[in-house]
Amino acid sequence: xxAIKLDGKALGATMRGEVAARVAARAxxxxxxxxLAAVLVGDxxxxxxxVKMKHETFTAAGCASxxxxxxxxxxQSQLLDLVAQLNADPAVHGILVQLPLPxxxxxxxxxxxxxxxxxxDCFHPENLGFLAAGFPRFYPCTPHGVVQLLTRNGVxxxxxxxxxxxxxNIVGKPLALMMMQKPGTSNPAACDATVTVAHTRTADLAxxxxxxxxxxxCAGRLHVITPDMVKPGAAVVxxxxxxxxxxxxxxxxxxxxxxxxxxxxxxxxxxxxxxTMLLYNTLSAAELIDG
Ligand code: GUN
Numbered sequence: 001x002x003a004i005k006l007d008g009k010a011l012g013a014t015m016r017g018e019v020a021a022r023v024a025a026r027a028x029x030x031x032x033x034x035x036l037a038a039v040l041v042g043d044x045x046x047x048x049x050x051v052k053m054k055h056e057t058f059t060a061a062g063c064a065s066x067x068x069x070x071x072x073x074x075x076q077s078q079l080l081d082l083v084a085q086l087n088a089d090p091a092v093h094g095i096l097v098q099l100p101l102p103x104x105x106x107x108x109x110x111x112x113x114x115x116x117x118x119x120x121d122c123f124h125p126e127n128l129g130f131l132a133a134g135f136p137r138f139y140p141c142t143p144h145g146v147v148q149l150l151t152r153n154g155v156x157x158x159x160x161x162x163x164x165x166x167x168x169n170i171v172g173k174p175l176a177l178m179m180m181q182k183p184g185t186s187n188p189a190a191c192d193a194t195v196t197v198a199h200t201r202t203a204d205l206a207x208x209x210x211x212x213x214x215x216x217x218c219a220g221r222l223h224v225i226t227p228d229m230v231k232p233g234a235a236v237v238x239x240x241x242x243x244x245x246x247x248x249x250x251x252x253x254x255x256x257x258x259x260x261x262x263x264x265x266x267x268x269x270x271x272x273x274x275x276t277m278l279l280y281n282t283l284s285a286a287e288l289i290d291g
Contacts, residue, residue, distance in 0.1 A: 145273025
């Protein structure tokens with residue numbers, strides 16, 4: 001039997017509706033709308049598309065959204081000046097510096113310059129530290145999207161074997177923290193799972209993956225997860241964003257659908273959830289800053 005689809009498009013729409021209702025309630029109480037400032041440096045096509053989608057999503061949910069487009073030759077100090085200006089702007093609750101940045105700019109220095117209270121991506125080391133310590137201020141968007149996609153579809157996580165293939169700062173590492181953490185009122189998206197973090201250099205990756213009740217592919221390598229690597233009935237979440245002849249393709253081979261119990265596909269799985277969780281973080285930031 002083919003896997004049950006973990007449909008991020010549908011769940012993302014539902015959750016954006018939940019955020020929009022909370023935004024409308026804030027407006028009715030006379031509060032200013034949550035505001036996102038996105039910063040895009042250069043003319044990377046995929047980044048332009050992501051920023052456009054974010055802008056449309058925020059506007060549709062009743063939030064404020066501004067996009068700051070800077071030329072590729074922008075200096076680091078010019079970019080840091082803009083970030084400082086956004087940090088001080090009371091109408092801005094969330095700041096997103098779209099990655100990748102041009103090579104002459106020190107990405108870490110820019111991400112550390114974003115006010116941690118406005119860090120809608122949850123990329124700042126202070127916020128990653130809070131997450132690691134078990135009392136997060138925000139959750140990083142893609143890991144949070146993965147957790148919501150699993151839990152809201154009833155996939156069991158507590159006590160289960162979760163294998164994450166990928167160790168990036170944006171997905172693999174923070175997702176491992178969320179998966180292993182004990183849940184509590186200050187950490188509602190923690191999962192109580194038993195976690196293994198693997199990667200493309202892991203010895204006998206197939207054997208490690210076959211242990212998984214829940215297998216998350218975030219290695220950034222096209223179709224690295226094949227059907228023989230999946231325990232029958234397991235939940236498989238594809239976080240890959242590879243482009244093949246201009247078309248989006250994941251880290252999970254499509255034939256995995258014949259073995260898995262649940263499958264979050266690419267496209268239509270985690271991607272729409274990531275944007276939804278960005279919206280969620282910007283609302284949280286507005287609640288923290290404005291009350
Ligand atoms: N580039 C690719 N994904 C992301 C993301 O989630 N946030 C930012 N800021 N840049 C990205």
